[in-house]
Amino acid sequence: MALYGERITDSGHIEGPEEELEEPMEEVMEDFFSGVPECIAGWLYEFSFCGEHPDYSRPVARHPSEPTIAIWIEDRGVLIVKFEDEEGVEDALDLLRKLAKATEFAFAPSRKWFEEVIRALCYVKDVEFVEE
Numbered sequence: 001m002a003l004y005g006e007r008i009t010d011s012g013h014i015e016g017p018e019e020e021l022e023e024p025m026e027e028v029m030e031d032f033f034s035g036v037p038e039c040i041a042g043w044l045y046e047f048s049f050c051g052e053h054p055d056y057s058r059p060v061a062r063h064p065s066e067p068t069i070a071i072w073i074e075d076r077g078v079l080i081v082k083f084e085d086e087e088g089v090e091d092a093l094d095l096l097r098k099l100a101k102a103t104e105f106a107f108a109p110s111r112k113w114f115e116e117v118i119r120a121l122c123y124v125k126d127v128e129f130v131e132e
Contacts, residue, residue, distance in 0.1 A: 029061050029072070037078050037132060040070045046093055049100045049109055056108035060096055062089060067125075069093065073111050077131040081118055084125050092122045 030041040040061050046069075049058035061070045067083040069092055083089050099117070100107070109117075115127055 026064075028064075029059065033057075033059060033072075035074075036072065037130070039080075039130060040072060040078055043070055047097060047100060048105070049096075049103075050106060058108055058114075060093070062093065071114050073114075075132065076111060077129055079111055079114055080128050080130060081122075081124055082126040082128075084123065088123055088125075092118060092124075095121055 026044050028042050029036045029045050032045050043061035043063055046060045046062055048060065050056045057074065059072045061072070063069070067086050067089050069081050069083075069089055071079045071081075073079065081092065083092065095117075111129060115129075118124060119127065
């Protein structure tokens with residue numbers, strides 16, 4: 001017996017009411033942080049190293065259309081890492097997420113640390129630092 005809004009298919013299965021699937025809303029850096037450098041304000045926020053402490057947070061963001069990530073090191077600048085393709089971005093984000101999780105999101109790495117880890121463990125096209 002089908003309930004209100006459900007329907008019985010030709011094969012006798014009961015299906016739920018037709019629902020419009022909402023596209024997940026992607027949140028950008030400026031939605032989470034004040035004072036974000038303009039060059040990454042519209043980038044997609046991924047996660048933060050040391051997210052619990054606002055003075056030492058290291059937000060990681062992804063460019064919405066290019067194979068590029070950014071790490072904002074507040075009061076210093078933005079480390080921008082370009083990759084050949086989205087697979088490189090996914091690999092780098094996965095690696096950084098694992099490192100953040102291993103430190104229980106309590107470690108606030110330096111620019112040099114990020115740069116050395118990413119260059120050593122990921123295939124990058126270019127790395128640049130934009131000072132604030």
